[in-house]
Amino acid sequence: MEKEGLKRSLALLEERGVTMESIVRDPQIQKFLRESSITHYYDVFHMEKGLSKKLLKISQNKGCEKLTKWLRSIKNHMYWTTASSTSVPERTWSSILNHVLDIHTHDDPAFPQCLHPIRTSTDRSKWLTAGTAVFCRLEKALTNKRVMKDVVKLSPPYQTSSLEAFHSLIIHFAPNNVVFPFLRMLCRLYLAVMHFNENTARPQANSDGEPLFRLQFPKWKKGECTAKPVKEQATFSYVDEIMDLFEKPDQKEVIERYATRYSQWPV
Template identity: 65%
Template structure:
């Protein structure tokens, strides 16, 4: 401020007035002894908005940071900062319209590319904004699994559909309606095992595959429970092998019946029997080796084998195995949802447009 005290023309004392607006500082200098006038701004002004304020709001929003936390940092450093209401005004007027415009342009390019392809393989999954069954928002993401490109995001509010348990089906319905309107030729879709989604896709005659990771996760949880039961401790040694068998069955089968044949072969394998009755998979493909740990093999008519057989040959389990995805999985979708956590943490409430942009 000492630079403004003396007039650069007559070197006498000047009248100095300052104006602050968030991170913006304006200094007006007037010499009462001569005609010298000067106004200095610490940053450019875009219309009536200081550029630095707008840039800071955009940086906070687009990096997934929290304005409340930034405000605490500025307060600790004794730096001037605009209020939260100003941040929200910047978001509504500039940042959110820019995000939505950019998304629409990018999405249009992706949909035009998919329209030219003969067979499109998509993955779909929903992310809720809170754990449990009390979510307010659910974002259904549709991804092109051949390029790992997000082609559509549908944000559904629970009160639109009568409850959070109906959001996933509604998100999928809206995504498919958009793809149909753009003449995208869908070959198949890979999802988790949501019952409403299964029924909906079955009625629409759309080929559906299940993500192997979701299936393996469910089987592993049930196996962990079995291992803790009396006389079933031996199953601990087979946990990893059964998990690997799930992925191998999905990746090395060309049809549903073949997947079931290979899946059921694990029950013989754990008994050290490597030939099977099903002609679709008559014997194990691995080399027969003499094992050093003979105690790991299960015996028929024992509690451990009976419980394992009951779990792996359930009607629901076999139906799921038949539809395991052979090639494409939704792991990229799960990774994308993990990234969203940085921008929309599950313990923070956002308005609808704010949630959509994040």
């Protein structure tokens, strides 16, 4: 069904004169996109989430507890690799293996050294040691054939987060626990699209010149606290534009037709 939906969407865009050069989505239906000559990029969050689960599982094994201290850094390294590398991201990605050993110069001419300032760490216990079980398992997880192939396909500029936000918005206009006829469902989807397009680029709210944030505890972060920017209040200008399409009744005529259902005279 997902593949069929993509086929119909691409066919509709082609009919409207839109040429699709690339698409960002999960790794499914790669063959169809390759045959359609469409460049297929992967969403960074979904790959990072899957890899983080594997690393967390490794860190829970006996003798691999040190890896826990590096989980967040490895996540950040994946995002940084995607954003900063344009030619050989797989080489930048694999440099993390030297970094966890406290080695910040590399033999690869494409990425000869780490770009962060060299500091003397006060916690020497966090560094891994080459040849140990934890390092070997980490190396296998980060540089296996599947991961190295997928790193090259990570999308630098665009992600699927905005699409997921739109899907969440649809639930407000068309709740999953309510069954709507086709026409009503279509109208609600139109409203969701108009609301999303009008409010998706809202600026961050501020108080006395200071940007506002709120604290959240996402389930996928296992209780870790994170800050999320507070956006300005949503606007509904699209409602006024819709109402302008209809002929408004004359207020004076409506008032003249007004009559109470109850007698105004005493009984």
